[in-house]
Amino acid sequence: MEKVYITGIGQVAVGEHWDQSLAALSSKAIRAALKDAGDPQPEIVYIGNFLASSISHQANLGALVCDAAGLHGLEGTTVEAGEASGAAALHMGYLAITSNMADCVVVVGLEKMTDMVGDEIEAFAAQSGDTDFEGMQGLTPNGMAGLLMQRYLDQYHAPCESFASFPITAHANGVNNPFAMYRKNVDLDSYGKAPMVSVPLSLYDVPTFADGAAALVLVNRKLLRDGQKAVLISASEIATDTLAVHDRADPLAFDAVHISTTKALEKAKLTRDCLDLFECWDTPSIYGMLSLEAGGFAERGRGWQFATLDNLALTGRLPVATLGGIKAHGFAPGAAGAYQVLDAVQQLRGEAGRNQIASAQVAMTQAISGAAASVITHILRKM
Amino acid sequence: MNDRENLLLKPARAVGIVGYGVYIPQYRLPASEILRIWAGDEGGAPVKEKAVPGLDEDTITISIEAARNALARAGIDAQKLRAVWVGSESHPYVVKPSSTVVAEAIGASEHIQAADLEFACKAGTEAVVAAMALVGSKMGDYALAIGADTAQGKPGDALEFTAAAGGAAFVIGPAENALATIAASYSYVTDTPDFWRRQHQVYPEHGQRFTGEPAYFKHVTAAAQTMLSQLGTTAADYAFAVFHQPNTKFPQRVARELGFSKEQIETGLLSPVIGNTYAGASLVGLTAVLDIAKPGDRILVVSYGSGAGSDAFDMRVTDLIEERRNKAPLTQQYIERRIEIDYATYARYRGKIVMK
Amino acid sequence: MEIPRHWRLQKQRLALVGEVCPHCQAKIFPARDVCPECGGEAKTAFKFSGKGEVYSFTTLHSVPAGFEENAPYTVALVKLDEGPIITAQLTDVGEREVKIGTPVEMVTRRIRQDGDERGMLIYGYKFRPVLRMS
Structure with missing residues (x-):
């Protein structure tokens, strides 16, 4: 091969x-x-x-x-x-x-x-869900995220602000990225005051289409030429789940994340602690949270305890959204998975500027469509 | 046709109501809101408040819930129905039946009669007569008759106080399985243009005071009196009477003139609190009566539809009422399920805000 | 006009007809060819009771084309008594408090119209807090 x-x-x-x-x-x-x-x-x-x-x-x-x-x-x-x-x-x-x-x-x-x-935009965006049985009930991608977040908060007694780590981290990292749409810090206070989009989901929990x-x-x-700044793709794994969330035995499980992550790590012959950064699907923030759990970075129901600002920061245990993620980049849906890889490549090449993760060697990126109905994981290595 | 033996419609096989069900939307527009907007808070109103359908409700959805309640009380499989007839003056489609949607939703068979009826406020009772005929002739054992409406009243018009939403459904079947038998029906019909809505018009026109004497009173009185004289009964033979109720006063006056007491009509007189549910009106009133009636009670029901005509029914409650009435929500429970709205919300819910 | 796709699903939407797996007895909604529980062929129609409870819910303020007239509205995941979860709007909520676990029942309501006011009306299931019975 x-x-x-x-x-x-x-x-x-x-x-x-x-x-x-x-x-x-x-x-x-x-x-x-x-x-x-x-x-x-x-x-x-x-x-x-x-x-x-x-x-x-x-x-x-x-x-x-x-x-x-x-x-x-x-x-x-x-x-x-x-x-x-x-x-x-x-x-x-x-x-x-x-x-x-x-x-x-x-x-x-x-x-x-x-x-x-x-309003057609919302209807088109909903095409990544089940049109007959979700879209026809008036559900949108943000609405789906709201359903999952509500369930998560109830099932695990998690505080609302535990989701704030994703937008706060993304925005902080977006400040230094000239390609990010939002280059402004967000703090816990403004997160708490943000208008609701799809209760309990607020403006900072969701992406902005662009x-x-x-x-x-x-x-x-x-x-490959000698001396060229190249990054190796160690794994590329797609997994699917039921298209409609209501068809899943456990809607919070995100099985496709689990399958895709596990297979990618096996292919790359790596363990989770080898990863220097994880360009996760950081928004809607609940998807970031469920990805950490389903991907095995945090225990089920404990993602909110793991996803602290310290852990997700550039110097943390698992840096995410290192150049702004989807939240600060702005969300160009069909392009987002490619932007994630671009950001990871910049880190592995050592070209991430003030956001550079020291001696970054291995990065994982993960794109999600629908409510994790399709999940695509890539593992990249510095050459 | 003055041969008294020929005037009543009496089925060859004895029939009755096997199950009944009602539906009333939860929103209420107080008459005071209409007075506030259109009359500077001055003047009186024909009812206290009226039932208003939600954004996702119409004659079809009202009919479906009423039909499900009727089937629950009847305790029969919807597959046993041989007809589904929906009477209304607010069918959501001008062309395309409401009845087929209702039949599909309740799980009726495909081997049935289905049609929509229109005769202003008596389309529902006309459906009951048709169902009696089908069952009474043994062409089928069970038929579903529904009267339901989401009535239109022009903003500021007298009708706006009363034009309401609601409906009732009746499973008509053999008398031996009935919670109330229907001995006979009688209808009185003339061409009297007291109220109409022409093609492509959103709101109906009405003849104001002409809707009273030559219209409502003449027809209701004729139907009731003929029914009583043909059966040889008097008002005193009935535990309850229900008359079409376009407002509060008309049914009260006609009852008085026919010799019925306030007590006989108050249970079935719902227009003060839900308004005029048009094709549902007398039938919804009947459901409230059946909710409390005792075995042996005799009930007179007289509908009225503009245009004009009245259907009268003579019913007698059987022992089966006790075991069936609590198998579905009672009419008073729907009435108590009440959310008051203001005129702005009403205008939105009834599509009176110009969107384009 | 999207007549066929809505017509095709009428029994499911109007009468909550799904399937029961002839092999493992699992109740399935919406109907599908392969039983998600045992992998066997599924085809036997089954009418659900329409009773269930709220598994999760959210209120949408920004809604897609076709649903503007009803905004804002609440969408829920409803766990049916027979097992499956379905996605549906809640209706007639009023001032009643909805929580995860709130018992709900199916009603048939107007979901939307196909296109503009000339288009067909699409009816289907919604759920409301259970009516208090006598």
């Missing part, structure tokens, strides 16, 4: 890019990533995207994106796994190289939320 290396990264800051189309966003990220990789010649482009068909009425992104980036004639296809689409595209790129189908692949996570305004594109260049050993 060929080894897979990330040699280039490129991103557009997540934000409301009113004047930028799907094509423009993707080409900027791809061209930046190829340049960063030393301009190799890719053979395949995998596009992770969730909502272009709904919001922009645009399908066939393979042709759109390749054409826009000046990569005429290349193989290009869209990979869709809800909000985890960016990570799913990386998984496809990983398969293409490990299987020796290609020497060089470009992966881009791409989402254009602002082509449309209005546009984004994040690209990665993958190569095999053959194309």
Whole structure:
């Protein structure tokens, strides 16, 4: 099996890019990533995207994106796994190289939320849940997170502010990231005063939709040049759960997180304490909490005791959202999984600036779609 | 047609009410709110308050809950029904039956009669007559008759005080399984345009004082008097009487004129506290009576529908009432389940706020 | 217009008809081809009682297209007496306090319309705090 290396990264800051189309966003990220990789010649482009068909009425992104980036004639296809689409595209790129189908692949996570305004956005975002039996009851992704948070608070007698560690950490780390949408600290006081979105979920517990594109260049050993800043993909694992949360024996279990994490660690031949950072799905904050428990970093029902500001900080036991996470980055759903990997690559390359985790060697990233109906975990190693 | 033997509708097989059920939405708009908005707090009102449907309620949902309650009391499988008839003047669709939604929701068979009836406020009792005919002719053993409405009243109009929401459902079946037998029905119908709503119109028109003497009183009186004279009964033979109740005064006056006492009608006179539930009105009143009636009690029910006509029924409560009445919520329990709303909330719930 | 997808689910939505597994007797809602408990083929229709309790709940203030007229509303995970959990709106809550464990019962209500006021009306299950019975 060929080894897979990330040699280039490129991103557009997540934000409301009113004047930028799907094509423009993707080409900027791809061209930046190829340049960063030393301009190799890719053979395949995998596009992770969730909502272009709904919001922009645009399908066939393979042709759109390749054409826009000046990569005429290349193989290009869209990979869709809800909000985890960016990570799913990386998984496809990983398969293409490990299987020796290609020497060089470009992966881009791409989402254009602002082509449309209005309540339709919430309805489209709900497509990662079960449309017939959840969406048709008027449930949204934030509503689902509210249901799980309410249950969690009741079942484990956790205090509400135990979830604050996720947004406070993400915002603190986003301050130093020029690509983050929010570069402002949040404290416990403002968390407590935030308006409710979906009781008990407040504004700081949920992500903010915006546009984004994040690209990665993958190569095999053959194309790796001496002295190149490369990061090895040690594992890429997708697991699924029931689409509808009500179909699960234990809605708080997040089984797909458990399966995906366990398999990834086995593949990488690593244990949890080998991880220097974990780019977890930090928002909705309840998903961050349940990920820590299902991933085995905290005991079931004790995640709120583990997820302290100290433990999640850059110098803590398990740093998360090290460059702002999804919360401070802004949430471009189909691109978020790719941004997570970009952030981890920066840490492993030692390019995280003031947020650099000292001697970071191993990082895990984990993208979640729906209420963890699909979970995609990657483990990355510094070369 | 003055042969007295021919005027009553008497089924070949004795029939009765096997189960009954009611539904009244929980919201109440006090008449004082309408006076506040439209009359500067001045003047009187025909009722104290009226029942208002929630945002997710309509004639179909009201019919479904009333039907489920009726089936619970009847203790029969919905698959035994041979007909589902829904009488209303506020069917959610102009074209497409309410009755098929109700039938599907209660788990009725596909081998049934189903249709919506419209005859202003007597569409529900007309459904009861049809059900009596179906069961009485032995074409089927059980039929479901429903009267339900979410009535419309133009803002500021006199009808706004009373146009209310609610409904009642009756499983009609063989007399031997009935909690109340129905000896006969009689209907009196003329072409009297006292109230109507034309195609594409949101609110009905009414003839104001013309709705009284030549309309309500003439028809209710004719139906009641014919029924009594044909049966050879007098008001004193009845423990209870229920008359269509578009307001508080009309049924009180017609009862008095027909020789019924305040005590005989007060149980079934609900319009003061829930308003006029139109196709549901006399039938909802009947459910309140059945909730407290004793075996052997005789009940006279007279509906009225604008346009115009009245259906009269002679019923007698059987021993089965005792074991069945508590198998579903009582009418008074629905009335007590009360959330008062102001005019703004009412305007929102009834779609009176212009959204586009 | 999305007529078929709603029509297809009418028995489930209007009458809470799911399945009982012929192999392990597990009650299943919504109906599916493979029993989630034993993996056997599931196909026998089963009508649920509509009784259950609140497993969790949340009130949505920001709602998706098609539901604006009803906002804000409460959505719950309801654990049915027969076992399965289903997602449904709570209705007629009023000033009654809803908690995890509150007993609820199924009612059939208007869920939304398909598209605009010309579209079909979609009816289905919601749950409300159990009515006090005599």
